[in-house]
Amino acid sequence: MMKIAMAQIPIISANCMKNFETMKQQIDFAIQKKMNLIIFPEMSVPGYFIGDTWEQSSFLKECEYFNQQISICSSHIDIIFGSIGIDWVKKNEDGRVRKYNSVYYASKGKFIINKKTNYPFWIKSLMPNYREFDDSRYFYDLRKLSQELSCYPKDLYEPIEIKFKNKKLQIGITVCEDGWSQDYTFNPFQQFSENFKHDFFVNLSSSPFTKGKKEKRETLFSSISKKIKTPIFYVNAVGVQNVGKTVYGFDGSSAFYSKKGETKRLGGFFNENLVTGEFHFDSQDFLCSNEDSKETDKSLKNIEEMQIAIEYIIKNCMQQWQIKKVVIGASGGIDSALSAVLFARVLGSENVFLINMPSKFNSELTKKAAYILAENLNCPYTSVSIESSIEITKQQLINLKFKNSSVIPNLTGLVLENIQARDRGGRILSAISATLGAVFSCNANKVELTVGYSTLYGDQAGFLCPLADLWKHDVYDLAQHYNENVYQKEIIPKETLEVVPSAELSENHNVLENKGDPIQYHYHDYLFRSWVEHWDRKTPEDCLQAYFDGTLDKLIGCESGLSLRLFPSAKSFIEDLERWWLCYRGMGAFKRVQAPPIVAVTRRAFGFDHREHIGNPLFTSSYINLKNKILNNNV
Amino acid sequence: MMKIAMAQIPIISANCMKNFETMKQQIDFAIQKKMNLIIFPEMSVPGYFIGDTWEQSSFLKECEYFNQQISICSSHIDIIFGSIGIDWVKKNEDGRVRKYNSVYYASKGKFIINKKTNYPFWIKSLMPNYREFDDSRYFYDLRKLSQELSCYPKDLYEPIEIKFKNKKLQIGITVCEDGWSQDYTFNPFQQFSENFKHDFFVNLSSSPFTKGKKEKRETLFSSISKKIKTPIFYVNAVGVQNVGKTVYGFDGSSAFYSKKGETKRLGGFFNENLVTGEFHFDSQDFLCSNEDSKETDKSLKNIEEMQIAIEYIIKNCMQQWQIKKVVIGASGGIDSALSAVLFARVLGSENVFLINMPSKFNSELTKKAAYILAENLNCPYTSVSIESSIEITKQQLINLKFKNSSVIPNLTGLVLENIQARDRGGRILSAISATLGAVFSCNANKVELTVGYSTLYGDQAGFLCPLADLWKHDVYDLAQHYNENVYQKEIIPKETLEVVPSAELSENHNVLENKGDPIQYHYHDYLFRSWVEHWDRKTPEDCLQAYFDGTLDKLIGCESGLSLRLFPSAKSFIEDLERWWLCYRGMGAFKRVQAPPIVAVTRRAFGFDHREHIGNPLFTSSYINLKNKILNNNV
The missing domain is CATH 3.40.50.620 (HUPs)
Known part of the structure; x- marks a missing residue:
């Protein structure tokens, strides 16, 4: 049995000193509670949303200094944490020093070395480059490294192997996006599991809250743990970090996923927390010991x-x-x-x-x-x-x-x-x-x-x-x-x-x-949402076609029958549609450039998650054809 | 001998219809001039800086429609142009439809098919993810495709092969960043040249102007053409495109680089231009025929x-x-x-x-x-x-x-x-x-x-x-x-x-x-520039160390001796340094979020090229140590 703590800590952007203090406090607390291992989130030391601060060498040295400080704290407890991994010899694709979004394992005052890469850290494989994320701008990933070394990504992976009470333990390492691999050609959990037998995996995350994400995340990780038949400790940050125009909250919601895919919600929602418990090797189950964590499992x-x-x-x-x-x-x-x-x-x-x-x-x-x-x-x-x-x-x-x-x-x-x-x-x-x-x-x-x-x-x-x-x-x-x-x-x-x-x-x-x-909110709320938030972003072309087909209310999700009630004629519908599209892509875009920072809670907040140019609003040629046909009754 | 035109056209963001009209006009003009081939810049149809417009399926269809319209224009002239290449079956890593930054070759009303990929287009290999560029956010590249297909990027390449006057011509295809490969592990020009003998290469670009870039670009492409002993037609766009907060001009400066590395400046600087001339197969040289283009070669x-x-x-x-x-x-x-x-x-x-x-x-x-x-x-x-x-x-x-x-x-x-x-x-x-x-x-x-x-x-x-x-x-x-x-x-x-x-x-x-x-411009201009524009971004730590070492003026590039004259004591230097650093990373960052759009002319304009979070300004622990040492005369 191994005593494991999951440290759901608030992380401050670019404030390594403060983040180290927070981590040190949790480490001390975990030692008091006789934990054997403590797990921190992704990018615990530097923070995740720090913009181009990654280009300051002095900041990188600051990160390395505090990485070392944490390793010093590992005399009485093993520590897994996310931070930047630097190779001062190699280059990123922008010509700056090579940086990896990494995981460190500190034990007895030292970092364990990954023998496959010879780095004292494990490298994130998948880089999110959508929504507010900019990973490829800053980090080299395991896939690029494997292309550089002319091998496969999985060739550069091995579990962290430690000796614990005369037992050889194999711990699988993944970082945030590595779990969200459905649209990548490389699936880290699956490929890492093929060659090695893991006692458990960790996934270190800095995953911001947006509406509905918590449920999606739980469904995802429970399906992974079930598929690879290996438990996963999912440790996410809390706190608030911004990308300038857009302010994100990290909701924590750290959890243990059993090898059968059961979800134990432990960290709580937007809750600073040190979850402690016992991991049993035979059952591969985690029994949480602190009362407040046990109670977070409510909907x-x-x-x-x-x-x-x-x-x-x-x-x-x-x-x-x-x-x-x-x-x-x-x-x-x-x-x-x-x-x-x-x-x-x-x-x-x-x-x-x-x-x-x-x-x-x-x-x-x-x-x-x-x-x-x-x-x-x-x-x-x-x-x-x-x-x-x-x-x-x-x-x-x-x-x-x-x-x-x-x-x-x-x-x-x-x-x-x-x-x-x-x-x-x-x-x-x-x-x-x-x-x-x-x-x-x-x-x-x-x-x-x-x-x-x-x-x-x-x-x-x-x-x-x-x-x-x-x-x-x-x-x-x-x-x-x-x-x-x-x-x-x-x-x-x-x-x-x-x-x-x-x-x-x-x-x-x-x-x-x-x-x-002049806005009819019970309709325009949904029309605009289809332009801004839908995964496949809607445009006047889609909306006019749907209006013509009688499927618009369903498409945008407003009350059934509403659009026809508001706009009995195609002409009135088109006038309204064009008026607001011109506003959205015209003056709206222009004004958003000068808007104050925005608290993000949906999948598509304005600002860094809704990148846009200012230009004259356009209608596609298909839209124009359809409009002319409809207005001339040629359909 | 082949008559080739380089169309240095202005491209409008996301306005496919207008861009098509511009292209059509140039095509007609080139046909009048009896050209055999016309080359357009990267992303001529959709524009390059269009933000998340790439997520609208209706916009993608609009692009495909106008791509087709251009192929229809190729009955009497061959056309090379940059646009989006779409695979509606495969996915990008964000789960949306697969998109490539691509080059099309239209001839006799049809697109030539790349037999290695089976696509009717050639794919950009290298994706810039620095400065204002976001390529990986939107485009799948040749390297990722090769990982998906378990092969090497060069395995997916072949030249465009055409028959021209009973001669078999092999044209090499690259896009913008493919030439700027010095920090990538893959060098498209070199690797493509290893397996094939090209008559010439084209590089289609949408490369924005910033101070000093023109010279750098010319040095770069001239060294490439010399190295691979193959001429390059470099065709860059003109026009203005913005990324919301930051407005970029594209300077054109299209040029012909001979196999010996000579540069023929032809397009002119910020000049809308159709460069026409004759490419001679034996000498592999390009003789420009229009007078105004010949004259652009001035410094x-x-x-x-x-x-x-x-x-x-x-x-x-x-x-x-x-x-x-x-x-x-x-x-x-x-x-x-x-x-x-x-x-x-x-x-x-x-x-x-x-x-x-x-x-x-x-x-x-x-x-x-x-x-x-x-x-x-x-x-x-x-x-x-x-x-x-x-x-x-x-x-x-x-x-x-x-x-x-x-x-x-x-x-x-x-x-x-x-x-x-x-x-x-x-x-x-x-x-x-x-x-x-x-x-x-x-x-x-x-x-x-x-x-x-x-x-x-x-x-x-x-x-x-x-x-x-x-x-x-x-x-x-x-x-x-x-x-x-x-x-x-x-x-x-x-x-x-x-x-x-x-x-x-x-x-x-x-x-x-x-x-x-309160700003001493002849000093602070240079101090601030070191924080904002230097490739390795300077921070108070670097500046204080340099002040202490007597190398600050050289580091930041101000008049020699100035910093000591302005700040005879370390205390006064530190006060000034900290005052402005707090402003830069504090209130300055906060205010920049609400700043109007900015005309970009340096390598580091504020906005999308200077991504930043709003936070409390920080000083590294090394800075604090150094400062304490200096102020306590412990050094």
């Missing part, structure tokens, strides 16, 4: 997962960025209300300042709703009018004359709307947060970001977009969840939940007359 | 290259984004003056609106300089004061009281400075450009963007940063170049060239008292 509803994830990500992000106070432009609408709740839970109500900024277009209804929200949450609250400043801007524009030109500025309604939005974000909220030593949040949701339905330097400004990966129906669901399940009372006012969503920037946005946004 | 000075590149990129960017008018906040300083010159040259003076926005802190000197600039350029000009608006904001902040909190806002000098900057960018320039149907430019230079020395929603706002890849000395050099060489008179006023660079946001920035920016 969470989707909305509960979402709540935990968003709160965890915001909280950790605030801590890393050392932000203690947040200012929120509270309009009385649903987005700012949900933002306020989230920040109040994370930072404490007293640190969340709600500012209502009315103009003559704002209704008593929404102003009151903003006030009630502040009272319900007990947040600092104030109201600052934008009327006098707007008036100055208006006068300056009306009086504007240019030397050397006879051009006369055209002060349209849309221009005036945007002036109001910028007066709120770029003038008042920016200035108030600066006087408070605070920052202000951007409350844009995913719909707004998709089609650029927000004003640059206005309501698109802020230090973070907590909601920008939530469709409007997700925003409502989460708001209702807080009222109904978390607080079990009306924290977000019913006025906010019931009022028609509206920008209230002109008389055309009068909520009392039920005039709101 | 440009670095500053001339820079001028051509920036003007070309801005001009094409404006055309693609359909922008005809630009508003510029003209402060009287050097950055806005250079911006004004650039846009005036590209759009015409009458479409560039200069707005001076004085407060009480702005000197008569700079106000006058802004006015003179407008007169010199004959641009529309006006002055809009920010005083009254600033006063309102100030009063609103002073009177601010919060319900549920006793916190009192702290209206510091820095807060007031930023309020002014945002009043200019987020209020006045935004509003004026909206009334004119224009956009406004962000005049930040690379120094400001490096350390975040600019205000979000203020002077960091705008639709494009034309100067954000130029250090301050580059800005001065280019400004002087315009006065001295381009206009040969004082267009940018001498006041602007001579005044100390200053934000003029408080009494501490009084230019008449020579009080300017």
Whole structure:
């Protein structure tokens, strides 16, 4: 029997010193608990999302230094951890020093050497280059190394062999993506298992949370362990790391997968945890010994997962960025209300300042709703009018004359709307947060970001977009969840939940007359999602064909019959489709470049997971043909 | 003898229809000129920087449709072009349909089939995954295909074999990066040459301009052709494509490299061109027949290259984004003056609106300089004061009281400075450009963007940063170049060239008292460049060590002796170093996420070529040790 600990630790990007301290603490704790082996996640020392920091030699030396420091800690316990493996002689394909995403095994103060590669580490085989991942940009993998050495990848593999209580143990080593091999021509678990008999495998991961991933991951690893008839210790990180524009939470959810494919959920969801237990060689089973880990095996509803994830990500992000106070432009609408709740839970109500900024277009209804929200949450609250400043801007524009030109500025309604939005974000909220030593949040949701339905330097400004990966129906669901399940009372006012969503920037946005946004969320949420999130990304061509075939609602996943009800004629459908596609690929793309960082929770957050160019939106020739046929009744 | 045309065409991202039209035009022109073969650049049909558009099946079908359209054009001329090669049955490693970065050879209405792969295209071998490139994210390469098929990459290669005037011709096919193989374990030109005798090679490229690349490219390909003793037709695109945050120009510079390694520059620099000529089989030489192409073989000075590149990129960017008018906040300083010159040259003076926005802190000197600039350029000009608006904001902040909190806002000098900057960018320039149907430019230079020395929603706002890849000395050099060489008179006023660079946001920035920016450009330009642009990226650890060793000036490339003159004591050096490193990795990184698109001209533009996370800036443990030693005189 071997006592094994799984260290589900939070990892900080590029902060080797801090990560080492976290690891050291867990090692000491595991030694106290008489563990024989402790397993850490992928890239525990350097962090995973650190951008081009990998190009700094001094940073690489820092990593190596702390790798060594960990090996020194292995006198009384064996340590498996993920970190960077460096070959200072060889080159990466970009000409920089050779770097591998690696696993180290430290025992009695030394690293075990892989005799096949002569490296003191084991190399990740598969490199994810989709979504937010950039592995091939930085790391050489086992497959490339095998091409370099003119052999097969499996020729470079051997298990880690250790002697434990007179027993020879063989431990299989894999890293994160190595398990997700279904679309690769190389399957590490299977190929490594063919030549060796392993007592167990480890998989060290830095696998970020997105909606539905936890279930997919469990299904995957349980099927692997069953197939190779070998148990797997799956150890994933927690914590928050960002890729600049997009902020990810790592959900942990470390687990033991038995050789029969049973899943023992042990680490918990977004839970910092040292799971300890006994691995029995005969049964090849793992018996967990700490009580809190045993209890993590409960199912969470989707909305509960979402709540935990968003709160965890915001909280950790605030801590890393050392932000203690947040200012929120509270309009009385649903987005700012949900933002306020989230920040109040994370930072404490007293640190969340709600500012209502009315103009003559704002209704008593929404102003009151903003006030009630502040009272319900007990947040600092104030109201600052934008009327006098707007008036100055208006006068300056009306009086504007240019030397050397006879051009006369055209002060349209849309221009005036945007002036109001910028007066709120770029003038008042920016200035108030600066006087408070605070920052202000951007409350844009995913719909707004998709089609650029927000004003640059206005309501698109802020230090973070907590909601920008939530469709409007997700925003409502989460708001209702807080009222109904978390607080079990009306924290977000019913006025906010019931009022028609509206920008209230002109008389055309009068909520009392039920005039709101030009977006029909119960339909456009799903249409836009098909463009942004579907695996095979949909375009107007796909959507128009489906509308014509009567399958659009099914294709995009909205309520059945909705699209025909909203757009009885093909002409009206096409007008709407083209309007928003132009926004998504046109102004929307342009605005996203300047959007604040986004909290990622879906499979496709804007930013680094949705790489895009700015260009003129295009329609394929098939689309144009189909459209002409339909409009000319030639079909 | 074979008549060959090299089509140095501008390619538009993702606009297959437009790219096809461009190609068709060149094909017709080449047929008129009785050419036997026309060669187009890499990814001529779909464009190269198109982000995740590759995930849309409908877009892939659009590409295939236009690939076919081109083959139809090949009745009277053979056509080599780059485009996407799709295998709808196989998968990429992300699970999506298999895509290759490919070369097609169309002849007599059909594509030639590669008998080794059975595809109607030839596959790119090497995938750049550095800088702004993301090839492995989208494309499967010849090396991966060979691993899949358990063979060597060269086993999948054969030349294109055609019959021409009873002669059997063998044409070697490579794509862009295939020539830049020095850090790869596979060298396509060499390995392809080992088994086959080629009449000539083609290299189809989409290779963006950055400073110094043209010379490097010519040295490289001339050494290859010499080594393999085979001539190479190098055909590169022109045009402008962006990766969202970063805008690249493609410089063309297509050339013929003889088997002896001689370079014939034919395409010209940023020049749309159809190079035509005769390839003689015996001499294996290419004789160019069009006069303008023959004349492109002249050397440009670095500053001339820079001028051509920036003007070309801005001009094409404006055309693609359909922008005809630009508003510029003209402060009287050097950055806005250079911006004004650039846009005036590209759009015409009458479409560039200069707005001076004085407060009480702005000197008569700079106000006058802004006015003179407008007169010199004959641009529309006006002055809009920010005083009254600033006063309102100030009063609103002073009177601010919060319900549920006793916190009192702290209206510091820095807060007031930023309020002014945002009043200019987020209020006045935004509003004026909206009334004119224009956009406004962000005049930040690379120094400001490096350390975040600019205000979000203020002077960091705008639709494009034309100067954000130029250090301050580059800005001065280019400004002087315009006065001295381009206009040969004082267009940018001498006041602007001579005044100390200053934000003029408080009494501490009084230019008449020579009080300017806290940045010493003749030193910090070079320090920051070592952090951002050096191949082996420098950090405080490297810089402090070099300062201590007396080699810092050499390391960073500033004037010899400068760092010791500026920082006689280690303490003062360290204070400065840490101050700016904290800015670069801290607030600077945070602000860059929200920066407008950047015109790229160096090897390391911010944005997609400088991937980074936002985090707390870190100092390595070696740095901390060294610092402590130095400060405690323990060295």
